[in-house]
Amino acid sequence: MLKTKKEILNIAPYTPGKSKISGVAKPIKLSSNENGLGCSSKASAAYKDFENFNRYPDATAAELRAAIGKVYNLDPEKLICGAGSDEILEIIAYAYAGEGDEVIYTKHGFLVYPIAAQSAGATPVIAPEKNYTTDVDAIIAAVTKKTRIVFFANPNNPTGTYIPKSEVLRLRKGLREDILLVIDAAYAECVTATDYSDGREIVDLGENTIMTHTFSKMYGLAALRLGWGYAHPKIIDILNRIRPPFNVTGPTLAAGIAAVNDQDFVKKSIAHNTKWREKLFAELDKLGFTPVPSQGNFIMAKFGDAADAGKKAFEFFASKGILVREISNYQLPQHLRISIGSDDEMEKFLTALREFKK
Ligand SMILES: Cc1ncc(COP(=O)(O)O)c(C=O)c1O
Known part of the structure; x- marks a missing residue:
């Protein structure tokens, strides 16, 4: 058997x-x-016009990373693209957690986090929330010697709540340097609160934070499975080692470029x-x-x-x-x-x- x-x-x-x-x-x-x-009619047209079905897509997603970098004002060398941000969350868990390690997520946090942690062999640990909202102190209190990753969504799904930039900064400062903080900003484009940040400034503080975004929400490309992450090049290098080489398909790359350029x-x-x-x-x-x-x-x-x-x-x-x-x-x-x-x-x-x- x-x-x-x-x-x-x-x-x-x-x-x-x-x-x-x-x-x-x-x-x-x-x-x-x-x-x-x-979705953007330019994105669907780019998808339909795609012709090179016999060719493997660009494994580095260079053109798409350049387009995202330009629109979001981020260095393309610090970007990685995935088959949905789900794939990036999964490879983060494989890269940084394993047997004997703990991965923290919040009580009503997105359920891909415990799945990713467990498939990497690690133990998911739940930090309580306050009023359905991420509680920075509760996360910090849940840390043990075994903690390797903290995942949280800002805003969170399914609660819709968010914590301001100042709280995310307090969270980063309250975590050991050897703990990876994952700021899942899948809904960043929907946010109207003025004290919010998708987490880019926190990423830029060091070598131990990653932020993820998706094309599935405000870009309307959920069917294509396209997301991206932003982190220090050292983290991007690690993730690229285990990322499936052709994880984003050719037509999806074409549609993604058209979508990001259609603000x-x-x-x-x-x-x-x-x-x-x-x-x-x-x-x-x-x-x-x-x-x-x-x-x-x-x-x-x-x-x-x-x-x-x-x-x-x-x-x-x-x-x-x-x-x-x-x-x-x-x-x-x-x-x-x-x-x-x-x-x-x-x-x-x-x-x-x-x-x-x-
Ligand atoms: C908080 C959160 N993160 C990530 C994702 C995954 O998005 P994607 O379609 O990019 O895999 C979702 C999807 O609903 C989500 O709610």
């Missing part, structure tokens, strides 16, 4: 947002923090997201669903006090042809996470929400 590594058997598989309702041809999908506006689309996405984040928050609040203030492209709210309140509300919305995200696997069984969709989808969700209230 085949023998599986024991740490793999302990992993709870990642559960993606649902995309089907039986009997409903085209459900409204607000379950995966995607972009309700689609008009990103601006439109941000404006749409901000408008609906405010409207959705106000309505959830008015109806008594205690939404948590969000800086992402989604809002988490509480749908009752019963232990299965989230599930019941999920089923109600599904009966109306709308898919939102149940988050009991994030230890939030009374809450749901609702992603921002198109105008029409959001109007339909608000109608269903008012009906649910009744």
Whole structure:
């Protein structure tokens, strides 16, 4: 019989947002923090126009890194691209943690972190949160001699909360030099809070912090799987040693370059997201669903006090042809996470929400 590594058997598989309702041809999908506006037409055209299918893509993603570097004002030598930022999070865990090591993440933190830690053989350690928000002191208190990595998302998924730049700096300063701090900035483009930073200044302080971004959210390219990381060249060199050499496909590189160069689309996405984040928050609040203030492209709210309140509300919305995200696997069984969709989808969700209230 085949023998599986024991740490793999302990992993709870990642559960993606649902995309089907039986009997409903085209459900409204607000379950995966995607972009309700689609993507840049320049990006989809670049993808469709791609021709060199017989050639391996550029393994160094040089042109894409140069384009990201120019738009984000970052040194391309300090960038790495991945098949989604998920892939970068995974290779970070493989590179810096292993058997006997501990990897800290926050109580309602993104579930890819414990999966990545466990697949690397390390032990995930949960740091409590305060008001559904990353608690710097709790992370620092969770550190032991065995800690190798701290993962946290800013803003976090599924809570939507963030901590200001000053707190991220305090976190870095409170961690030993030999602990890698991973600032997952997947939702950075959605943030409107003025005391926020995606973490670039903290990366620039030394050789032990990495920040990740994605094309899946405000760029609307979730299907293509494209993300990037920014860190000291020493970290980038280590990650490149274990990164699958052709991890980003040729058509995806072409689309990514076109997308990053089309900041008009990103601006439109941000404006749409901000408008609906405010409207959705106000309505959830008015109806008594205690939404948590969000800086992402989604809002988490509480749908009752019963232990299965989230599930019941999920089923109600599904009966109306709308898919939102149940988050009991994030230890939030009374809450749901609702992603921002198109105008029409959001109007339909608000109608269903008012009906649910009744
Ligand atoms: C906090 C966080 N990090 C990373 C990711 C992964 O994004 P990608 O599509 O780039 O793999 C997500 C996706 O939902 C996320 O919520």
